[in-house]
Amino acid sequence: MTAVLFGSLALLFLINVPIALALGIASSAALLYKGNIPLLVVAQRMFTGTDSFPLMAIPFFMLAGALMDTGGISRRLVRFANSLVGHIPGGLAHVAALSAMFFAAVSGSGAATTAAIGSMLIPALLNKGYRKDFAVCLLGASGPIGIIIPPSIPFVLYGVSAGVSIGKLFLAGIVPGIMMGIGIMIVNYIYAKKEGYQPEKRATASEVFSAFIDAFPALLMPLIILGGILGGIFTPTEAAVVAVVYGLLVGVFAYRELKWQHLSNVLTASAISTGVVMLLLAIASTFGWIMTSEQIPQKIAAGLLSISNNPYVILLIINILLLIIGTFMETTPALILLVPVLYPVIMKMGIDPIHFGVVMVTNLAIGMLTPPLGLCLFVSCNIADAKMSEVMKPILPFLAATVTVLMLVTYFPQLSLWLPNLLIK
Numbered sequence: 001m002t003a004v005l006f007g008s009l010a011l012l013f014l015i016n017v018p019i020a021l022a023l024g025i026a027s028s029a030a031l032l033y034k035g036n037i038p039l040l041v042v043a044q045r046m047f048t049g050t051d052s053f054p055l056m057a058i059p060f061f062m063l064a065g066a067l068m069d070t071g072g073i074s075r076r077l078v079r080f081a082n083s084l085v086g087h088i089p090g091g092l093a094h095v096a097a098l099s100a101m102f103f104a105a106v107s108g109s110g111a112a113t114t115a116a117i118g119s120m121l122i123p124a125l126l127n128k129g130y131r132k133d134f135a136v137c138l139l140g141a142s143g144p145i146g147i148i149i150p151p152s153i154p155f156v157l158y159g160v161s162a163g164v165s166i167g168k169l170f171l172a173g174i175v176p177g178i179m180m181g182i183g184i185m186i187v188n189y190i191y192a193k194k195e196g197y198q199p200e201k202r203a204t205a206s207e208v209f210s211a212f213i214d215a216f217p218a219l220l221m222p223l224i225i226l227g228g229i230l231g232g233i234f235t236p237t238e239a240a241v242v243a244v245v246y247g248l249l250v251g252v253f254a255y256r257e258l259k260w261q262h263l264s265n266v267l268t269a270s271a272i273s274t275g276v277v278m279l280l281l282a283i284a285s286t287f288g289w290i291m292t293s294e295q296i297p298q299k300i301a302a303g304l305l306s307i308s309n310n311p312y313v314i315l316l317i318i319n320i321l322l323l324i325i326g327t328f329m330e331t332t333p334a335l336i337l338l339v340p341v342l343y344p345v346i347m348k349m350g351i352d353p354i355h356f357g358v359v360m361v362t363n364l365a366i367g368m369l370t371p372p373l374g375l376c377l378f379v380s381c382n383i384a385d386a387k388m389s390e391v392m393k394p395i396l397p398f399l400a401a402t403v404t405v406l407m408l409v410t411y412f413p414q415l416s417l418w419l420p421n422l423l424i425k
Contacts, residue, residue: 027287058156058278076211162357221247358409
């Protein structure tokens with residue numbers, strides 16, 4: 001049954017069948033081969049897999065991000081970032097990285113962060129004389145920060161799959177997300193010095209203050225979300241609803257850029273995105289149930305533990321595995337498939353599941369900028385009308401910076417754990 005399950009899945013992947021359909025067909029094929037389990041189980045597991053209160057956070061966070069983006073938040077965050085770091089050599093490139101960090105705190109999506117910030121800053125970078133391949137790689141590398149800094153949809157998925165606190169995961173992602181942004185800014189600085197790019201004019205204190213006040217309603221949203229969760233006012237799922245209401249109020253009344261006629265497009269786009277994720281979750285639930293019944297996670301855990309019983313070695317192996325998988329599989333299906341497989345391994349090794357969640361999401365975030373899939377890099381290429389082949393070499397310094405951050409986060413757990421341990425007892 002295991003051979004049929006994975007053999008048919010590999011074959012379906014090779015012929016480019018969509019991941020959700022591939023999982024469903026492979027699961028059905030395995031059940032038919034087994035012979036004594038009715039296909040009705042597929043429908044039952046699909047329902048059970050999505051019958052979860054925490055999963056309701058996904059559509060609401062998606063909707064909140066879409067509302068804030070449509071409501072004029074991107075331009076204000078870029079202006080504030082420019083007032084802070086525009087005067088540093090390579091200033092506009094630093095603005096891109098810092099803007100992505102700010103926007104990550106309201107979007108929860110890497111692709112949305114790349115699209116929102118890149119649509120403004122890639123043309124601006126090109127007008128300032130920056131090379132197209134550098135601009136594409138910069139925004140492709142900055143976008144994945146959107147799934148590390150909270151709110152993060154992948155952290156919600158991991159929290160549900162692993163049964164751990166989503167609030168702790170949100171807090172644990174803050175420092176690694178900031179570190180990744182700083183790593184990208186270091187690459188920017190070196191590149192700017194080498195190419196002789198001039199910084200922007202230094203903003204005055206009054207200009208910084210004005211930009212801050214203008215961006216303050218947007219910057220307040222992550223504080224409301226995290227503050228409400230930490231204060232016990234609402235759960236992470238309820239926080240997503242609060243974010244939607246807040247995003248609507250800010251866009252309509254504070255910034256006055258979100259018009260009622262925009263809502264149909266915003267709701268439609270959010271519903272489509274949610275439908276894709278939830279369908280994948282539903283079908284993957286059947287796939288996971290078959291793996292569990294066949295004790296596949298336990299066998300994989302035993303196989304890894306037979307290589308070494310050193311947690312550092314196991315984490316290195318898992319990192320390499322995830323980095324490879326991230327090059328050809330998107331974040332959501334990778335999490336759904338791999339958390340049930342890897343979770344028993346890290347528990348046997350005594351690795352903190354919150355720390356591992358950050359390591360796993362950071363790995364898959366890097367996958368969003370690695371060809372051939374590289375979702376954020378693909379979005380950035382589309383904005384700049386560039387080919388993926390043009391950025392294979394220029395992306396390497398950004399990959400080196402992000403992988404360095406990954407290694408630091410992996411082998412120094414307190415980088416991610418000190419904040420949740422400090423604020424949540």
